[in-house]
Amino acid sequence: MQGASGVGLGNFLEMGPLDVDLKPRNSTWLQKADLIFVDNPVGTGYSYVEDDSLFVTSDWQQAADMTTVVRALVKEVPTLATSPLFLVAESYGGKYAATLGASVARAVRAGELNITLGGVALGDSWISPEDFTLSYTPLLLSVSRLDDNARRRSKQEGGDSEGANHGGPVGRLLSCCGRSWCSCPVPVGLDGAAVGTEQS
8 A cells, every 4th residue: 555556656666567668577576475456545546436525534434445345355356365464555555554454453353354464564654744754863864864963953943843844954855855865865964955065
């Protein structure tokens, strides 16, 4: 599960059997497990509704919708009942996977769904924005992308968000690095400029 299209991104760009050019991928999770990609909630990626009132307005509504999909899949493909279901998520999909896991577990306990929930795996999931942004400064320091001066300035400018706002050094760093700290080639100083370089 992803915060965007699982069919488009997860399947074709990351782990599905075919890449974006529809050529077989050398490495796919399909070599180890059955994969099901669903664009969820409706309106995400390739999914759509014909009646706008069917769009979900909460994570729990999407979990209920997806639990209905799981029920239908188990009914249509009975072998799924004998294979453990693992929900794997990244980005905002972490919220979806957590609520779907709880929803599936409730349905199993209530006898409404005959399946084994094997687990929920969250990778780089956006499940707690406050905790996520609080981790930016220590992470960037640990991989030498911020110097000590930038750390101090981040605390001053960002208050409880450690400078993860867009105006502080961490925010400027994330902007200059395309929202990916690993793409930034050098440490960043007080002004968000690379340490050891002149600011233009």
